[in-house]
Amino acid sequence: MSQPNAAPASAPPTPPSPPPPLEGGKLVLATIAVALATFMNVLDTSIANVAIPTISGNLGVSVDEGTWVITVFAAANAVSIPLTGWLTQRIGQVKLFVGAILAFVVASWLCGIAPTLPILLLARIFQGAVAGPLIPLSQAILLGSYPKEKSSTALALWAMTATVGPIAGPALGGWITDSYSWSWIFYINIPVGIFAAGVTWMIYRTRESPIRKLPIDVVGLALLITWVASLQVMLDKGKDLDWFSSPVIVILGVTALISFAFFLVWELTEENPIVDLRLFQQRNFLGGTIAISVAYGVFFGNLVLLPQWMQEYLNYRSVDAGLVTAPLGVFAVLLAPVMGRVLPRSDARVIATLAFVGFAIVFYMRSKYVIEIDTWHLVLPTLLQGIPMALFFVPLTSIILSGQPPNKIPAAAGLSNFARVFCGAVGTSIAGNEWNNRTVLHHARLTEQASINNPLFNQQMDATQTLLHLNPLSAHALFDFTVNTQAAMMGLNDIFFVSAIIFILIIPLIWITRPSKGGGGPDAAGAH
Incomplete structure (x- = not known):
């Protein structure tokens, strides 16, 4: 008769309650520190773009070889991002975040002192790998620092730094390279990273997440590295090796395809997968992740082509080409805080749709460029593009994380950011190849x-x-x-026009998602 009384003893333990939101000056300081870590990481995805000719010349290699400085960072970064969920449960999100910042600082120093290209590439691989957890953990930490009703504000502040990084990168990189030395595009991370790590540890060390000793999915990790590396190298070297007429490209393509197929099967059947692909069973995660990834791939590919075209064909200096892209951040920064107030009272799908329509209009404007174009007509679409940029990250991130339980937010943020960053690298390669093909x-x-x-x-x-x-x-x-x-010019116009069409075509992806409760804020934001 006493058997029912024993049931509670066998019930699974209740997970510990998350710490309360931060308040006052501590919240402001914490937001600045986390935002700086995000900015430092995102900045390095584009800051080297305009410095490649200088780096290549100083190290005595060709420009084609120099572009690996960008490629290896993106590939290593993309591979390490999905590990965030597993690493967070093994180490704790605060220790992992602070450790990743400090490792990024060390990697930046190694990049700056690199005397040869192979050493620089190794340092960039290390830098990209340790940068993986920074973006998804910054989202999770900020969401846990704000009250649930302020989750949209937290996402807006995060989006502000994530948006400005790729925009400021070319301009800052061009100015530093022209005025000082290319090494300083890496050295500037050192003081920023030390400050961000110190403040983050000071505030969050008592707010560590629960730790679980999960086994590592070695097979899944090996398959992930294999297909990502094979596909990225194939896309980067395909034009130089005449695509599939080259046995090297054929081997890389077959390797990427087979390893990707095995990766899907393994991860969907593994008890503790390195990447939780089951997240794609959720409609909001599926639609939101595909939409933000394709859109970011198109956006970032064009962001790389525009200054390259200006330098090669309009005789712009690297710093001037970077400055033309800088106005993109004006409206993006001004409107991002507004999004934090508007989103809770709006349907995130409507705002994201307006963003995609805005992108389509901007790229259509660019498709009308002529070789005699003046600087103002180059700047105007870039300035206007800041408006859809402000409407882009916050609602889509809100849709993706909507309904996620607290323990799934790091994994969901990690997987969605992996897809976005990887599509950015792929989009850059495809845009460059297609521009070359259309030009020919x-x-x-x-x-x-x-x-x-x-x-x-x-x-x-x-x-x-x-x-x-x-x-x-x-x-x-x-x-x-x-x-x-x-x-x-005509080839680039074709790329711009197709980009506008793509933004219109992916709008239905937004509408397969369900409206988020609370007007777009994640139901589990902050896990309160």
Whole structure:
């Protein structure tokens, strides 16, 4: 008869209650520290873009080899992000976050002192790997620091720093490279990281998350590294090796496909997977993650192409090309805090839709660029793009994390950020390859009649020589330069136009999600 009384003893232990929200000056200081760690990480995804020619020259390698400085960071970062959920449960989110910041500082110092390209690449791999937990943990820590009703404000503050990083990167990197040395684009992380780690530990060391000793999924981790690395190298080197006419590219493609298939099967059947793919069973996580990943891939790919085009074909200095992209942050920063107030009273799906429509309008405006364009018409779409940027991260992040239990937020944030960062790297490679392909196509069309057997072409060359007082060789060189510039412009316009179409086509992904309770804030935000 006493058997029912024994039931409570066998019930699973109740998880400890999360610590209460922070208040006052402590909350402000904590937000600044966490935001700086996020900014430091995101900044390094783009700060080296405009410095690649200088780095390559100083280290005695080609520009193509120098681009691996960007590629290896992105690949290592993408692989390590999904480990956040597992590492958090093994180490604790506060210890992991602070440790990742300090490791990032050490990696930045190693990048700055690197005397050769191989050493720099190893340091960048280390830097990208330790940076993985920073973004998802910064989201989780901020959500746990604010009251549930202020979760949208927390996400808005996080989005402000995540948005400004890629925007400030090219401008800051160009200025530092031109004014000082490329090493300083890495050294600037040292004081920022030390401050962020010290303040974070001081405030959060008594707010550590519960720790569980879970076994590591070695097979899943190995498969993840294999397919991500194979696919990224294939995309980066495909153009140089003439794609699938090269046995190397074929091997990389087959390796990526097979390892990805095994990765899916293994992770869906493993008891403690390194990546919890079961999160995609939730409609909000599925739709929100795919939408934000594809959108970020298109956005970041264009963000890399624009300054590259300005430097190569408009003769802009690296710092000037970076400054043209800087106005993107004006509206993004000004409107981000407003989103924290508007989102709880709105449907996050409507706001995200407006963001995608805004992106489509901006890219359509850019598709009308001409080679004689002035700086103002370059800056205007960039300035306006800050509006959809402000409407982009917060509602989609809110949709993705909506309904997640407290212990799943780090894993969900980690997996969604992995997909976003990886799509950013893939989008950059695809955008660069497609720009090259469209440029070649337009060049062929523009030169169809450019033959010495065409009397009209010869007549035009004679007129050019007479008008500009050029010899035949100079006249043909001028013609070739003009055609190359025009073909590149037309190819870039094609990329911009297709980007606008993609943003419209992915809007339905937003609407397969369910509206979040409380107008868009995560139900489990902060886990209170």
